[in-house]
Amino acid sequence: MLLPISLSAALAGVGLAGAAALLADTGVDGTPGGFLALIGAVGATLALGLLVTGAAPPRIRGMLKAVAGLAAILTAVAAFFLMQDALLAAMAVSFVALVFSAVTAQRKTV
Amino acid sequence: MKSMHFLACLAAMAATASHADQPVWGTFNGDLAATKFADATTFTPEKITGLERAWQVRTGDVSDGSGELPETVWSATPIYANGILYLGTPFYRILALDPDTGAERWSYNTNSTLEALTQPALKNRGVAYWESGAEGPCEKRVLVGTMDATLHAVDADTGAPCADFGENGVLNVNKWNETNAVFPFSLLQPPTVVGDTILIGWSGKDWAYTIEPPGNLLAVDARTGELLWDTGFIPPELIPVTGTANIWSSMSADPELGLVYVPVSSPSPNYWGGNRRDPIPLATSIAAIRIDTGEVAWSFQHVHHDVWDYDTPSAPTLVDLQRDGQTVPALVQTTKQGFIFVLDRRTGAPLFPVEEREVPPSDAVGEQVSPTQPFADIPTPTINHAAMPEVWPLADMLSFGQCSQDRETYRYEGLYTPPSEQGTFLWPATAGGNNWGGATVDPRTGILYVNTSQVVQVLRLIPRANYEAEVEAATGDGPASANEAGFYPQEGSPYGIELFEWRTSLGLPCWKPPYGTFAAYDLNTGERLYEVPFGLAQQWGFYGLRSWGSPTLGGPVLTSGGVVLIGASMDDRVRALDAATGQELWSDIVAAPAVSIPAVFTHEGADYVVWAVGGNSILKKRVADQVVAYRLGTP
Numbered sequence: 001m002l003l004p005i006s007l008s009a010a011l012a013g014v015g016l017a018g019a020a021a022l023l024a025d026t027g028v029d030g031t032p033g034g035f036l037a038l039i040g041a042v043g044a045t046l047a048l049g050l051l052v053t054g055a056a057p058p059r060i061r062g063m064l065k066a067v068a069g070l071a072a073i074l075t076a077v078a079a080f081f082l083m084q085d086a087l088l089a090a091m092a093v094s095f096v097a098l099v100f101s102a103v104t105a106q107r108k109t110v
Numbered sequence: 111m112k113s114m115h116f117l118a119c120l121a122a123m124a125a126t127a128s129h130a131d132q133p134v135w136g137t138f139n140g141d142l143a144a145t146k147f148a149d150a151t152t153f154t155p156e157k158i159t160g161l162e163r164a165w166q167v168r169t170g171d172v173s174d175g176s177g178e179l180p181e182t183v184w185s186a187t188p189i190y191a192n193g194i195l196y197l198g199t200p201f202y203r204i205l206a207l208d209p210d211t212g213a214e215r216w217s218y219n220t221n222s223t224l225e226a227l228t229q230p231a232l233k234n235r236g237v238a239y240w241e242s243g244a245e246g247p248c249e250k251r252v253l254v255g256t257m258d259a260t261l262h263a264v265d266a267d268t269g270a271p272c273a274d275f276g277e278n279g280v281l282n283v284n285k286w287n288e289t290n291a292v293f294p295f296s297l298l299q300p301p302t303v304v305g306d307t308i309l310i311g312w313s314g315k316d317w318a319y320t321i322e323p324p325g326n327l328l329a330v331d332a333r334t335g336e337l338l339w340d341t342g343f344i345p346p347e348l349i350p351v352t353g354t355a356n357i358w359s360s361m362s363a364d365p366e367l368g369l370v371y372v373p374v375s376s377p378s379p380n381y382w383g384g385n386r387r388d389p390i391p392l393a394t395s396i397a398a399i400r401i402d403t404g405e406v407a408w409s410f411q412h413v414h415h416d417v418w419d420y421d422t423p424s425a426p427t428l429v430d431l432q433r434d435g436q437t438v439p440a441l442v443q444t445t446k447q448g449f450i451f452v453l454d455r456r457t458g459a460p461l462f463p464v465e466e467r468e469v470p471p472s473d474a475v476g477e478q479v480s481p482t483q484p485f486a487d488i489p490t491p492t493i494n495h496a497a498m499p500e501v502w503p504l505a506d507m508l509s510f511g512q513c514s515q516d517r518e519t520y521r522y523e524g525l526y527t528p529p530s531e532q533g534t535f536l537w538p539a540t541a542g543g544n545n546w547g548g549a550t551v552d553p554r555t556g557i558l559y560v561n562t563s564q565v566v567q568v569l570r571l572i573p574r575a576n577y578e579a580e581v582e583a584a585t586g587d588g589p590a591s592a593n594e595a596g597f598y599p600q601e602g603s604p605y606g607i608e609l610f611e612w613r614t615s616l617g618l619p620c621w622k623p624p625y626g627t628f629a630a631y632d633l634n635t636g637e638r639l640y641e642v643p644f645g646l647a648q649q650w651g652f653y654g655l656r657s658w659g660s661p662t663l664g665g666p667v668l669t670s671g672g673v674v675l676i677g678a679s680m681d682d683r684v685r686a687l688d689a690a691t692g693q694e695l696w697s698d699i700v701a702a703p704a705v706s707i708p709a710v711f712t713h714e715g716a717d718y719v720v721w722a723v724g725g726n727s728i729l730k731k732r733v734a735d736q737v738v739a740y741r742l743g744t745p
Binding site: 024025026027028031032033034036078081082083 | 646650651652653681682683699700701
C-alpha cells in the first residue's frame with residue numbers, strides 16, 4: 001500500500017516539475033535547475049514503477065529502493081531551492097512513504 | 111521677449127513639476143523632481159495584497175542574441191499621459207496602449223538600424239512626452255530616441271510624425287557630434303522635457319577609447335528641434351586628449367529656480383587618467399544648468415579624477431527638507447560608490463558634512479590620482495566602506511581556497527583604491543552601489559527609499575603590449591569575443607582592462623552575502639531607518655536564501671498609501687513592500703528581471719502599476735518583451 005502511495009506522489013512530482021520547468025513565468029522555467037528537478041522526479045517515478053509493478057528482479061529491488069529514495073530526496077531539496085512548494089511536498093511524501101514501506105517490509109521479514 | 115517666453119514656460123511647467131496632485135506619470139521618474147512618488151491612495155499596506163494582474167502585452171521586440179539580432183535590454187518606464195500609456199521598445203518603436211486593457215491604440219516604427227552600435231545590446235529606457243496646452247495635431251507629442259542618434263517626434267493621439275520637428279518628425283542629433291566622433295550619440299534614455307525645451311543627453315561606448323566625443327547637454331525647441339544651446343563638460347583645452355563626461359541617465363528640474371540638474375559621467379578612458387591629469391571639474395558631478403541659457407549655475411564633483419567609472423548614475427531627487435525650523439529646497443544624489451549626497455539645490459552647498467579624505471595612490475604608468483576624495487558619512491552610505499565584505503566560507507571551501515587566495519592577490523586599501531596591474535577589488539562594483547534606478551522619496555516626510563547592489567568586482571589593468579595576447583589566450587578567438595570575456599581595450603591608453611565579478615569557477619560569489627539591500631533614510635536627520643535584504647539571488651534556477659538578497663537594476667516607486675513598488679531583482683519578480691519596514695507584502699512572477707522603474711497612475715478612478723519586463727544580462731541571461739499591469743481586485 002505504501003509503495004503505490006510513493007509512486008503516486010512521485011508521479012505527481014513529474015507533473016509539477018514538468019510544469020515548473022516547461023510552462024512560462026514560473027520563475028524557473030527553462031533553467032538547468034528546473035530540468036534537474038524534472039529528471040529527478042522522472043528517475044524516482046521509474047524506479048518506483050518497477051518496484052510497484054513487480055517488473056524488477058528481486059535481486060535489484062533493494063538497489064531500486066535506494067535509487068528511488070535518493071532521487072526523491074534530492075528532488076525535494078532541489079524543489080526547496082527552486083521555491084516549488086508543491087513539488088517539495090510531493091517528493092517529500094514519496095520519500096517518506098518509500099522509507100515507511102522499506103521499514104515495514106523489514107519488520108515483516110524479521 | 112525671451113524672458114517673457116520663459117515665464118510662460120514656467121507656468122506651463124508648474125503642473126508637471128508638482129507631484130502629489132499629479133494624476134499622470136509624465137516622465138521617466140514620474141515627475142520633474144524625480145521623486146518617483148505616486149498619489150495612488152488605494153495602494154496601502156492593507157490593500158496591496160489584493161493586487162491582481164489586469165493585463166499583459168508581449169511586444170515582440172525581443173532578442174536573446176542567439177540569432178542575427180543583438181541581445182535586447184529593456185528598461186523602459188511607461189509614460190501615462192493624455193489618457194494613454196506610451197512605451198518605447200528596444201527595437202525603437204513607440205507603442206500607445208489602452209491603460210485599462212493593454213489594447214494597442216497605435217504604434218510607430220523609427221525603422222532604426224538594429225545594430226549594437228555603442229552598447230553591447232539593443233537598449234531602450236522609454237519615451238518622453240510634451241504638450242503645448244493647445245488643441246490640434248502634434249500639440250501633444252511622444253518622443254523616442256534611437257541608438258543611431260535620431261530623435262523622433264510623433265503625434266500623441268495618432269502616432270503620425272510631426273512634420274515641423276527636425277526633418278519630417280526626425281531630428282538627426284548626430285549632426286552635433288563633430289569632435290572625436292568615434293561613435294554616434296546614442297539616445298537610449300528618453301530626453302527630459304521642461305516647458306518647451308527638450309534636454310538631450312546621450313550614451314557612448316564605454317571602456318573602448320581614450321579620445322571620445324566630449325560630453326554635452328543639448329537643448330532643442332520642442333516644436334522645431336532647433337538647437338537652443340549646447341553646454342559642454344570637458345574643458346576645451348582637454349578635448350583633444352580625452353572625452354565623454356556625458357549624460358546617459360535621466361535628469362531632474364526645478365522650473366521655479368529655472369534649473370535642470372544633470373548627472374555627469376566620468377571622462378575617458380574610464381580606468382586610467384594619465385591623459386587627463388588637469389582637473390575636469392564637471393566630470394563625475396552633479397551640475398545645475400540654467401534652462402534658459404545653458405549656463406552652469408553650480409556643480410558638485412563627487413569623484414575627483416574618476417578612474418573607477420563611478421558615473422553619476424541617476425537623476426538627483428528634489429525634495430524640500432526641514433533644517434533648523436527652515437524649509438530648504440534640497441537635492442539628493444545616490445551614487446555608485448554608495449554615498450548619498452544631500453545638497454541645497456539653489457547653491458550646491460552640502461546640507462550634511464562632506465569631508466575630503468586621503469585615498470590610496472596609484473602605481474599605474476603615467477597615472478596621478480587625486481590625493482583626496484569627498485566622503486559623506488551622513489546619511490549613512492548604502493555601502494559599508496569600512497571594510498570590503500569578508501570571504502564567504504562556503505564559496506571558499508567549494509573552490510578549494512580560491513577566494514582566500516584572490517583576497518591576498520588583488521589590491522584593496524579602501525574605497526578609491528586605484529586600478530592596478532596586479533588587479534584591484536572594486537567595492538562597490540563599477541555598476542554600483544546605486545545605479546540609474548535611483549531612489550524614491552516621500553515629499554511629505556523627507557524619507558528616502560533606495561535599493562542597493564552589494565557586489566564585488568575585480569579590475570585588472572593589462573599593459574598594452576600584453577593585451578592582445580591575453581585576450582587571445584582567454585577567448586581563443588581574439589577581439590571578437592573579448593567583451594563577453596570581460597576584456598576592453600581602452601584604445602589609445604597604456605592599458606586595456608579585464609573586469610569580472612569576484613566568483614569561484616563554479617560561479618558562486620566569493621564574498622559574504624547580502625548581495626542586495628533595500629533601505630530607508632530620514633533626510634531631515636540623515637538617520638537610516640532600516641536596511642533589509644531585498645530580492646532573491648538566483649543561479650541556474652536555484653534561489654538563494656532570503657537573507658542573501660539580490661543585486662538590483664531598476665528603481666522603486668513610493669505611493670501615498672505607504673507602499674513601495676519595485677522589480678529590479680534578478681529573480682523575475684515584482685514586489686510591493688511596506689514602506690514603514692521594508693517587508694515584502696506582495697509579489698508576482700514575471701517573464702524576466704523587471705529592470706525598470708514602474709509607472710504608477712490613476713486611470714478612470716483605478717490605481718495601476720505597470721512594469722516593462724525586459725531583463726538585462728548584467729543580472730542574468732534572460733530577456734523578455736512583457737508589459738504587465740496590475741490593479742486592485744474587486745472587493
